[in-house]
Amino acid sequence: MPPENIIAVPLFQSAHAGFGDSHEVAPYRYNRVLYGFDARYPGELRFGDFMQNVVADPAQVVGSAGPATWAAEWRDSGGTNPVLIYTCGNRMVEIIFNSAATRGAALGGRNTGTTFHDNGAGVDRIIIALRGVNIGSRALDNTADSITGTIVRDKLASISGALYGSATPSGSSRFSGISFVPYGSAPTTAANWSSITRVGWPSTDINNIISVRGVPATIKPEGIFMYNRGKDQWENMMPGWEADPHPDNGRAVVSRGPDAVISRGRGGCVLFDGYSVRDISPHLDGSPNEDTTQDRISCLALWKGWIVAVTSVSQAFRGGSGCKEAHGLSTGAATCNKKVLHVGNSVTEGVRFWRTQDNEVTFTNGSANAGDGSQSTTVVLSSQDTAANGDFFAIGYRYPWRACLVSFDVNVSPSLANITASTLTAQYWDGTAWQTMAIADLTRPAGDITLGQTGLIILTSNPSDWTARTYGTAGVDDSGGYYYIRFAVSVVLDTSVEIGEVRIIPWRPAIDTTDHPNDGIDRSGCYPHVLFGQITDKGAIWHDMGTPAVADEIGAVAGGHVGGTVGVDPRKIVLAGLTNIYYFHETDSDTWPWLAPRGLIEFPFRSVAGGQPVRLKSVRVDGRDFNGLTSLSFYYRYDSNERWSKVLLGNRPPFRSQIKGSASAGANFQWAIGYVMSDTTDPHVQRRPAITSVDAEFEPVPERDGMLTQRTIAATPRG
Numbered sequence: 001m002p003p004e005n006i007i008a009v010p011l012f013q014s015a016h017a018g019f020g021d022s023h024e025v026a027p028y029r030y031n032r033v034l035y036g037f038d039a040r041y042p043g044e045l046r047f048g049d050f051m052q053n054v055v056a057d058p059a060q061v062v063g064s065a066g067p068a069t070w071a072a073e074w075r076d077s078g079g080t081n082p083v084l085i086y087t088c089g090n091r092m093v094e095i096i097f098n099s100a101a102t103r104g105a106a107l108g109g110r111n112t113g114t115t116f117h118d119n120g121a122g123v124d125r126i127i128i129a130l131r132g133v134n135i136g137s138r139a140l141d142n143t144a145d146s147i148t149g150t151i152v153r154d155k156l157a158s159i160s161g162a163l164y165g166s167a168t169p170s171g172s173s174r175f176s177g178i179s180f181v182p183y184g185s186a187p188t189t190a191a192n193w194s195s196i197t198r199v200g201w202p203s204t205d206i207n208n209i210i211s212v213r214g215v216p217a218t219i220k221p222e223g224i225f226m227y228n229r230g231k232d233q234w235e236n237m238m239p240g241w242e243a244d245p246h247p248d249n250g251r252a253v254v255s256r257g258p259d260a261v262i263s264r265g266r267g268g269c270v271l272f273d274g275y276s277v278r279d280i281s282p283h284l285d286g287s288p289n290e291d292t293t294q295d296r297i298s299c300l301a302l303w304k305g306w307i308v309a310v311t312s313v314s315q316a317f318r319g320g321s322g323c324k325e326a327h328g329l330s331t332g333a334a335t336c337n338k339k340v341l342h343v344g345n346s347v348t349e350g351v352r353f354w355r356t357q358d359n360e361v362t363f364t365n366g367s368a369n370a371g372d373g374s375q376s377t378t379v380v381l382s383s384q385d386t387a388a389n390g391d392f393f394a395i396g397y398r399y400p401w402r403a404c405l406v407s408f409d410v411n412v413s414p415s416l417a418n419i420t421a422s423t424l425t426a427q428y429w430d431g432t433a434w435q436t437m438a439i440a441d442l443t444r445p446a447g448d449i450t451l452g453q454t455g456l457i458i459l460t461s462n463p464s465d466w467t468a469r470t471y472g473t474a475g476v477d478d479s480g481g482y483y484y485i486r487f488a489v490s491v492v493l494d495t496s497v498e499i500g501e502v503r504i505i506p507w508r509p510a511i512d513t514t515d516h517p518n519d520g521i522d523r524s525g526c527y528p529h530v531l532f533g534q535i536t537d538k539g540a541i542w543h544d545m546g547t548p549a550v551a552d553e554i555g556a557v558a559g560g561h562v563g564g565t566v567g568v569d570p571r572k573i574v575l576a577g578l579t580n581i582y583y584f585h586e587t588d589s590d591t592w593p594w595l596a597p598r599g600l601i602e603f604p605f606r607s608v609a610g611g612q613p614v615r616l617k618s619v620r621v622d623g624r625d626f627n628g629l630t631s632l633s634f635y636y637r638y639d640s641n642e643r644w645s646k647v648l649l650g651n652r653p654p655f656r657s658q659i660k661g662s663a664s665a666g667a668n669f670q671w672a673i674g675y676v677m678s679d680t681t682d683p684h685v686q687r688r689p690a691i692t693s694v695d696a697e698f699e700p701v702p703e704r705d706g707m708l709t710q711r712t713i714a715a716t717p718r719g
Helices: 241-242 323-331 519-523 703-709
Strands: 009-014 032-035 045-047 051-053 068-075 082-088 091-096 099-102 111-118 124-131 134-138 155-157 162-167 177-181 208-212 215-220 224-228 231-237 253-254 260-263 270-271 278-280 297-303 306-311 352-356 393-395 401-407 425-431 436-437 439-441 455-459 483-489 501-506 530-536 537-543 554-561 569-576 582-584 600-601 614-624 629-637 645-650 655-656 668-677 688-700
Touching: 032 519, 045 668, 068 425, 068 569, 082 111, 082 124, 082 554, 082 569, 082 600, 111 208, 124 155, 124 260, 134 215, 155 215, 162 208, 177 215, 177 569, 224 241, 231 241, 253 297, 260 297, 260 306, 278 703, 297 554, 306 554, 393 501, 425 439, 425 655, 530 569, 614 645, 614 668, 668 688
Parallel strands: 068 554, 111 155
Antiparallel strands: 009 688, 032 600, 045 688, 051 582, 068 082, 082 091, 091 099, 111 124, 124 134, 155 162, 162 177, 208 215, 215 224, 224 231, 253 260, 260 270, 270 278, 297 306, 306 530, 352 393, 393 483, 401 455, 401 501, 425 436, 425 483, 439 455, 530 537, 554 569, 569 582, 600 668, 614 655, 614 688, 629 645, 629 668
């Protein structure tokens, strides 16, 4: 029994009831998995499976073709071997025997919709919609059908033998109508398509077409529509959306047969059964707090009975036109919802933007236009040259920052985004000189065309010596010192490049810069997360399965046979990103191999003693099967702005540590746990490690002492 002044608290008993907010205190709910933990099992916190980056040269496969729009399992050109195939930008890509390669020639336009269908004679085809051009199809041998007439479609779906496509009704400029090809007719013949029927508002696009109980449903910003034969019209089954439409409603959908899961533009998703809609979002707040994984969804799929949802980092353009495109690219509203904007170029706040074309002798100040929240006032980077020729542009913020959202006004013709192949490099100031800063550039719509679309530029390094400084013209808007990143391009940019707006995503510190250095990137919202969901009577249970260790935007997700030496089970979850392809080795097994080499899970804040300040005195972790473990660490803090404290528990159970010499205390308490493995691919059958309980002892402290020690500590660049 603990002494009378010690409070014993079971911190972990189970986490299998799902995903939640980092400040939400509810039974068996947790917040965020960076990687390496699987909390789906009652009473256990199992070490999780590996998410592997499998494309060493993305420019040859994904990056050169744009973001993925569709993925599914099919067969190779000989019709023998299973392959996973997906469309992205102007190309089709296949993964076979653990190797990714483009399939056939370029598509001839930017892909907006893809589906399996036949050519009217029962022959397998992949039907492809090409934005603003026509539709075409590919056979197993990559040959293309000849196209009779011009058939312009945006979204496609094969449902109950018929092929449906969104189209532009006469007199409209939006894909607000629906047309179909009946069973047994060739979709590449214009005469086989029915007349176009308008669905919903004429001013909005159909964002997706999905099957619900074998009946087509269309998703638009203002609702979910199904065809009513009695009324001979498309009826809005979700009229409530008309009061609060969002241009990105339904960007991601997946049919489960009797119902469909549909993403909401503001975050989360709903379940639609053909009659009613209910919310099944991971958490209902579309604007999570500073450390919560955002729930804006980029793509959906099914896997072994689970709903797979991948969260968005910076949603890139994936098809469509009109308001949908303008909304997603121009305003940046469909991107990371952790971005901030201090309007204008005030001395104490705001975004700083400087351009120099003579090796920092003279400067052009674009701060006011970059930070005013308006696309109509721009920062000009036309014909920006290379660093060798003295050209740089620098973005600064009053505090350390993790990423910047760069957006362009796509309503201007021609677009003011760059169209010249060029790459972006970055440097930070260490107090003495400019040093290299690693970045992930999501402004690339095609290969190495940096600043080619609205997107995030993410700082992926974790320097401990990033130093604030002044920059630009002396005496002009340079007071106080700002944290600057200096950018340069590899090839001179296009003659018409103008940035409409820059927004900043703040820097969040990592829990542990040694064992989990990428944690700070994730806390800022710059990693996609894979969520597994199951429908319940009350909604849905979601589990955060972690993230690839690369900042990317996932465009499509599918399960398929990838073959090769990729583990015991050749069927993997494949994530097709903007810059890379990833395998999630979700073995659903209690044994090795393909265990994640590192794992980190963060639990929500909680009140330990009913609001009374406490101080952690000891912690004990119990579990099983810890062979191969290098170290297990326990992390804790009492305030969201406080540095995490680390308790190294060792590598063999029982894991128990006395906390000595800690002055910190607080009424609220948050904890996390992480591991490092020495060997995760041992060919011998070994049990998967699992944590079964975490118990802690706390000492109450006087209210005054607690309030004095629970103070806000500013985060530093190194986290």
